[in-house]
Amino acid sequence: MTLTTATPLERALVEEATKKSGLVWVRGAGPARALWHVWHEGAVLLVGDGPGEQPLPGLVAGERAEVTVRGKDKGARVVGWVADIEELAPDSPEWEAAVAELKGKRLNAPDAETMPRRWARECRVLRLVPAGSVLPVPDGSLAAEPLPTAATTRQAAPEGLPKLLLRRKDRKPRG
Known part of the structure; x- marks a missing residue:
């Protein structure tokens, strides 16, 4: 299945943005995860769920996932699209082509x-x-709100510190 209801411009946007992005956010049956991928023959290819590889929880063959593509330069959301999930059988011709690209x-x-x-x-x-x-494009930020905490990361600088820093700049070199 392809982007049948998408306009040619939307299809081009999905392909170009996904090709150029080194990372996509994928949400299956669970929270979205950042995953490295390869765009090949009109689809995103992923490898994972093994030792030393990225986890692919909630991504089940035959179901759908939501893919969000980020820009490579700023990391901002470029486009989001729905995908059908297919699992490739090891050693099938499709699997061999996919693995050659992923490798x-x-x-x-x-x-x-x-x-x-x-x-x-x-x-x-x-x-x-x-x-x-x-x-x-969703309204507002999709970022999770930070959990409430009593911890602080910023404290006022000690009173004498600015004077010490300024004095060092004004010092004459010894000659």
């Missing part, structure tokens, strides 16, 4: 040569396919 983008892998075999044994490879038009 090239996986940073700091301790086992770069044997990584595809490990992914086949221990991880899940998911494909998030856009399904519908883009999501409306």
Whole structure:
């Protein structure tokens, strides 16, 4: 399924923004998580749920997820869209193509040569396919409110400190 109800401009926005972003926020059946991904053949590819890989909780094949793409420069929300979740079967042609793309983008892998075999044994490879038009931009911030606390991180500077700092600047070098 593709972005059938989306306009050509929306489809282009989803593809370009997602390609350029190194990170997407994905919400399945639970809270949204920041995940690294690769855009390949019209969908987001994810690998995880194995030792040393990102967790993919709440992302179940056959269900839908909400994807929020952030801008690479400022980290601000660029676009949000709904995706159908597909789990690729290990060693299938689709899985092989996905793993080839993911392997090239996986940073700091301790086992770069044997990584595809490990992914086949221990991880899940998911494909998030856009399904519908883009999501409306929400009103207000989506940031979680900080928990109330008595802790403080800012205290007034000691009275003499500004004088000490200014005096050092005015000192003449010894010659």
